[in-house]
Amino acid sequence: MPFANIKIPQAALSKTQKEELVHRVTNLFVDYFSEAARPHTMVLIEEVPDGGYGRADEVYTIPEAYRAKD
Template identity: 35%
Template sequence: MPLVNVKLIEGVFTPEQKREMIQRVTDAMVEVEGESLRQVTWVVVEEVKSGDWGIGGNSLSAADVHALQGRSAAPVGG
């Protein structure tokens, strides 16, 4: 029974986008493990506080990710 943990920076993705991630990650796992394990495939989405994520020695915020995505840094509603 697989458990996939997806970590995201808080405030970047909408609830709908997170639901889609869960569906797609589950589908990808089922392609490998077989349809019979779909019902016991766990996907957990954890959000890390903006600024508490680092890459290359620098903290990364939700605004930084929004800039990479080419969209406004306005917070995403939950």
């Protein structure tokens, strides 16, 4: 079973954008593994809260300009 785990900042994508991401990733796996993979493909989108991630000792929060607009 193909499985994709995508972590994104909370509120970075709208519900519609997340749905599109699920469809696109599923289609990517189908391109690699054939149509037989579609019913077994799992795409998990995890939203990480502000302050819950960082790099090089810097904790990140998502700027307002990058938050999803529904």
